[in-house]
Amino acid sequence: MKVVALVLAAGQGARFGADKRRALMADGRGLLQHSVERALAAFDEVRVVLRAGEDTDALGLPAACRIVPSPDAGMGMGHSLAAGAASLRDCDAQAVAIVLGDMPWILPHTYRRLVEAADPAAIVVPRYQGQNGHPVLFGRDCWPALAELSGDEGARSVLQRHRDRVLVLDVDDSGVSRDVDTPAALG
Template sequence: MKGNGIIAIYLAAGRSMRMGVDKLSLPLGTHTIGNSALEEALKSSVHYIIVVTRTEDSLDWIDSNLSRIPIKNKWSHITCSDANKGQAHSLQCGLRAAMRMKPKGIMILLGDQPFLSIEIINELVLKYVELNYEKKDFPFIAAGFQGIPRPPIIFSPKSFPELLKLKGDEGARQLFQRQKLEDGLLIEYSNVRDFLDIDTMKDYEGLKGAVTSHD
């Protein structure tokens, strides 16, 4: 694989049960919640992005400009028929697709983290590439806030078998509970805004009025 070999799995297959409506399609500034983090990630140094959605998703939350060449060459979309069974299944759908591309690492991104900065993505990618060059094989490199690992997370190929064992709504956090955190690398960040996710209508109403566009 050319480039840095980091493939991102953009998890956008949640049921938005706590929100009550499809949160990825809700407007936030001049974009939608789902489009905001995707557009930033596409500007980053990540080699390629796989967007994972439910089968019935119309993708109307993705801006049309992201489907134009050359940016369209950097991402693709797959559906996960088992998405309703929980996040682990969506993650595994993306992972299996990514593994066919023989990646050097897999980055997990969430569709409901619209304020995640490109700087965090790029710093994690750069650190992972440096460690890979030095033959230091960490099972994962994660962003951290107040000592807690949070997406984005880059997993090395040695972690793929464990990711494929997750079930139901288990996500990367459950995997951390099975491994020793000290076996991986946590890069601490201090801006809580980067890690805000939008789970409820109260979250959404509280944030949308203060949003400034990424444009």
């Protein structure tokens, strides 16, 4: 089954104190670049949601990913997610993985397991040691609901409305629940 990844990277990162997307990882790559390259290795297509007018070269993004501008990104994650979901109208994938740009430690085998569990009618949520994580995969049937999101809540409301479609996948990967909010989190 074809699965597209939508990497959300249009946030301000205010708690980080600088543009965390450019923060260097131990291997010398930027945080966002690292997250996007991991996604490119696992998904059929990768689209990256950025604030409108951003310099993608400065972020070190691979040419293989498609950039989706989110003009209302400053109004919250829901707006960025809606912009990304709206961009999927020309996509023939059967599911979308909502990947957060500040979660670079998700392991390749976790991405593979999530893709294997994808279904056009399901929402697949990874869980590590009892804690739900990311990326969450939304089957194509849920895409219209994603395109209607707004505010700063993300896709939580879609998950709540479609509880009967949720498939929880237990994983042995702490990367699904580990993000970067402060410089100390990079260590």
